[in-house]
Each structure stands twice: as C-alpha cells, then as structure tokens.
Amino acid sequence: EIVMTQSPSTLSVSPGERATLSCRASQSVSNNLAWYQQKPGQAPRLLIYGASTRATGIPARFSGSGSGTGFTLTISSLQSEDFAVYSCQQYNDWPQTFGQGTKVEIK
Amino acid sequence: DVQLVESGGGLVKPGGSLRVSCAASGFTFSPYVMNWVRQAPGQGLEWVASISGSSTYIYYADSVKGRFTISRDNAKNSLYLQMNSLRAEDTALYYCARESELAGLFDFWGQGTPVTVSS
Numbered sequence: 001e002i003v004m005t006q007s008p009s010t011l012s013v014s015p016g017e018r019a020t021l022s023c024r025a026s027q028s029v030s031n032n033l034a035w036y037q038q039k040p041g042q043a044p045r046l047l048i049y050g051a052s053t054r055a056t057g058i059p060a061r062f063s064g065s066g067s068g069t070g071f072t073l074t075i076s077s078l079q080s081e082d083f084a085v086y087s088c089q090q091y092n093d094w095p096q097t098f099g100q101g102t103k104v105e106i107k
Numbered sequence: 108d109v110q111l112v113e114s115g116g117g118l119v120k121p122g123g124s125l126r127v128s129c130a131a132s133g134f135t136f137s138p139y140v141m142n143w144v145r146q147a148p149g150q151g152l153e154w155v156a157s158i159s160g161s162s163t164y165i166y167y168a169d170s171v172k173g174r175f176t177i178s179r180d181n182a183k184n185s186l187y188l189q190m191n192s193l194r195a196e197d198t199a200l201y202y203c204a205r206e207s208e209l210a211g212l213f214d215f216w217g218q219g220t221p222v223t224v225s226s
Binding site: 043 | 207215
C-alpha cells in the first residue's frame with residue numbers, strides 16, 4: 001500500500017503568519033490527494049481534494065498544490081480557528097491511506 | 108445539513124465483541140458508499156471498511172478482515188460495524204465517513220465513538 005509521510009510533525013506558528021505543510025507519497029498518486037482538518041471532539045473536515053480544489057465552504061486562505069508524490073497545504077494567514085491537526089490522504093490506489101498528521105500549534 | 112452520529116463505543120476485554128452504529132441524516136443515505144475509519148491514540152487515520160449503497164460491494168482492511176463485519180440498513184439510515192475477537196491494537200476512535208462521488212474521498216465524517224480494548 002502507498003505510505004503517506006507528512007512533515008513536520010508539529011508546526012509552531014503565530015496568528016496571522018503563513019503555515020506550509022508537506023505531504024509525500026511513496027509512489028505517484030497523480031492528483032488524487034486530499035487534506036483534512038481535525039479538532040478534538042469534532043468531526044474531521046474535508047478541506048482540499050484533487051490536490052488543489054477547495055471543498056465547499058472552505059476559506060480561500062487554504063490552498064493546496066502538488067502532484068505525483070509531493071504535495072503542500074498552505075494556510076496564508078493563520079486564524080485562531082485554524083490551530084488543529086491536518087492530515088493528507090491519497091485516494092488514487094486501494095486502500096486509501098493517510099499521513100500521520102501535522103499539528104499546527106500557536107507559537 | 109449532513110449529519111453522521113456514531114454510538115455504541117465502550118470498554119471491552121480482549122477477545123470480546125462490540126457493535127458500533129452510525130445514524131445518518133440530512134441526505135439520501137441509500138446511494139452512498141459508507142465507510143468506517145479509525146484513529147488509534149497518537150496515530151494517523153486508518154481506513155477500516157466500506158460498503159456500497161446496496162451492500163453488494165464490501166471491502167475490509169487486512170488488519171480487520173475476518174474479525175469485523177460492516178453492514179447497513181437503508182430503511183433506518185444506519186451504518187454498523189460488528190467487531191469480534193477484539194485486540195488491544197483495535198483501541199481507537201471509530202469514525203463513520205461518507206464517500207463522495209470520487210471513490211475513496213470522504214466528504215463528511217461523524218465525531219467518532221471511542222473503543223477501548225483492555226483487560
């Protein structure tokens with residue numbers, strides 16, 4: 001199965017700053033890559049699919065890029081509600097697999 | 108609004124059984140592929156099982172095959188996961204997730220129900 005590796009494990013960022021998260025696949029997943037946001041006690045939320053398409057209702061400060069094996073999620077100006085865990089997922093091959101997550105915390 | 112609400116989690120001894128449920132609302136349940144995804148403490152998300160709208164197609168992760176059974180009742184807008192022969196490594200938060208029109212992409216999730224396997 002395809003292994004998804006995220007870096008860094010933890011990212012400390014000040015409110016208003018940019019956050020850049022990385023996700024790497026062990027083999028090409030084309031652009032079949034999604035990003036999810038997780039907060040304690042809440043349902044995971046789909047942010048990005050197709051590597052760069054924002055899901056319905058997702059603010060424009062979230063953007064995704066990349067294809068093949070390397071992907072990036074950028075949050076252009078962190079708001080208080082954006083401090084959370086972000087996970088990438090490939091859905092190109094079965095079984096779909098997830099990265100271990102990047103925690104974005106307040107600096 | 109789409110809502111998925113899991114229930115039935117709890118503490119169970121190794122070798123025991125448990126059934127978790129997911130109640131769906133806010134959308135037409137029957138056409139959608141539904142999934143269970145779990146997250147062990149401090150770990151990433153792991154897909155567990157999926158079931159097609161008519162229950163014709165069912166798939167499992169190797170880690171649970173032969174021990175877990177996914178099912179659904181479209182008349183009750185409900186999804187189930189029967190877990191048998193539970194092991195400590197099955198301890199996790201179990202999420203119900205709706206699959207979008209793109210196979211393998213999960214567009215809505217529940218908040219999860221915790222399952223702890225411990226003696």
